[in-house]
Amino acid sequence: MTNKIGQSTPAEKIPVVLGEALRHKLARVILEQDIGPDLPDDEIDRRIEVLDQQSIDLKRDARRNDFTKVESTISTAAGKIGLPVQSPLSNDLGRRAIDLIRAIMDLEGKVLDGEDARAGARPLVAQFSDTSVDQFVSSKSVSLSEFWDKALKLYPSKDMKGNIDAIAKIAIIYFADIPVATIAAEDQENFSPGWRACRKSTGKGMARTASAGTPRLSPRNTPSPNKTRSTRPMRQTRRSCRRSGE
Incomplete structure (x- = not known):
């Protein structure tokens, strides 16, 4: 071998x-x-x-x-x-x-x-x-930043654009700018606590509105979740969120 x-x-x-x-x-x-x-x-x-x-x-x-x-x-x-x-x-x-x-x-x-x-x-x-x-x-693989850019074009409301943009910045800090197809449903669930930890720095009202109106990250052909995939330390995400909210 x-x-x-x-x-x-x-x-x-x-x-x-x-x-x-x-x-x-x-x-x-x-x-x-x-x-x-x-x-x-x-x-x-x-x-x-x-x-x-x-x-x-x-x-x-x-x-x-x-x-x-x-x-x-x-x-x-x-x-x-x-x-x-x-x-x-x-x-x-x-x-x-x-x-x-x-x-x-x-x-x-x-x-x-x-x-x-x-x-x-x-x-x-x-x-x-x-x-x-x-x-x-x-075609080519769609990156997370490209996905969010498209989402911004689909939501013409000024408030909604601001909310989506705020979540996008934190998502890219958390996942890095990777292809959307590699972000499984479980990874999105793991991202949720990190997003909630950022609400104090980015605004509770904005977080509630964004969570209600943000499109799902996973495209149609996103593979099923892989339970062995490691997640980024939430502590690091919170520190990054605090910096983004300054």
């Missing part, structure tokens, strides 16, 4: 990171299909053989929990959405990453052999999104 020290990755983060990796890999495959050069048959056959051998090698690596060959891809994807992952990759993330990369290799080989990339990619995309393949490839 190669990976003996990797800690488990929070379950709600794994689909977000893998989805980002798929998005960039799939974009390349589709681009090569649409505007790539026409290759002679012997070059196509050679590329397919290379992909097949790389897939076999990854499968063997997975047996030993060796995720070295996919770590760069996963780390890059995680960095793009502000969710850095540890090195070496944890076994749960690493094995699922290898499964995904092998599935992309299989798709790429079929596309080289004449199949349509978008049709072949639908089952892969469906694991992470209910949008079309083209929409998935062109």
Whole structure:
């Protein structure tokens, strides 16, 4: 076993990171299909053989929990959405990453052999999104700050905008500016005590109004709660809240 020290990755983060990796890999495959050069048959056959051998090698690596060959891809994807992952990759993330990369290799080989990339990619995309393949490839993960910015545009009332903005600042202090999809329902419940602790510094009336009118953080495809996810110390949140209310 190669990976003996990797800690488990929070379950709600794994689909977000893998989805980002798929998005960039799939974009390349589709681009090569649409505007790539026409290759002679012997070059196509050679590329397919290379992909097949790389897939076999990854499968063997997975047996030993060796995720070295996919770590760069996963780390890059995680960095793009502000969710850095540890090195070496944890076994749960690493094995699922290898499964995904092998599935992309299989798709790429079929596309080289004449199949349509978008049709072949639908089952892969469906694991992470209910949008079309083209929409998935062109979209991006929504960060907490982007979510709140959109919420501000949806609530035209001046008072409501102020309330939402106040909660947003504290939420970003508490969670950091991470993708909304990684914030599980349990995390929102854990955030509530921290928000209540801030009412003295931000105003009880504002807190009551905001709690009644604030949209939920979780988007439609937010993963189910992960009970193993650690929460930020409430003491630190209270200190941050006091600073924001000064």
